[in-house]
Amino acid sequence: MEDKIIIYTDGSALRNGSSDSGCGWACKLIYRGYTKMKSGRNIGKTNNQMEMMAVLMAMRSITNPSIPVEVISDSKYVVDTMNGLYSINKNHELWDELMEERKRFRDIRFTWVKGHDKDQHNIDVDREAVRQSRLIQSQTVV
Secondary structure, eight states, X not given: OOOOEEEEEEEEETTTTOTTOEEEEEEEEEETTXXXXXXXXXXXXXXHHHHHHHHXXXXXXXXXXXXXXXXXXXXXXXXXXXXXXSOOOSOHHHXXXXXXXXXXXXXXXXXXXXXXXXXXXXXXXXXXXXXXXXXXXXHHOO
């Protein structure tokens, strides 16, 4: 068994960017055969912000940053920005938090995976992020 933490992340926004949009994020951490799903929700954010939040919350969940980490996401925006391929033009506050958190890790990689395809872990975090979006959306509808 490889001594590496694998993290799958995803974000969701039902009405991307509208003030009443139900939004959710999810991350699945896998280490030495153990799996933990974490998730949360918000209102009025964008899909990209929720993608970023999933990565941030996953990174904050890791108590031993000396263990190698691979973050797998279907967001090219997140993966390419974390890998230095995109410049930061929006969401500066979240990016600042992500980049600061990243400094804790000795070995962290960001990998893109095609979303809504055959990767069961990606499907799992997508379903959970959407579920969180729907939960908060149903609570805000009058």
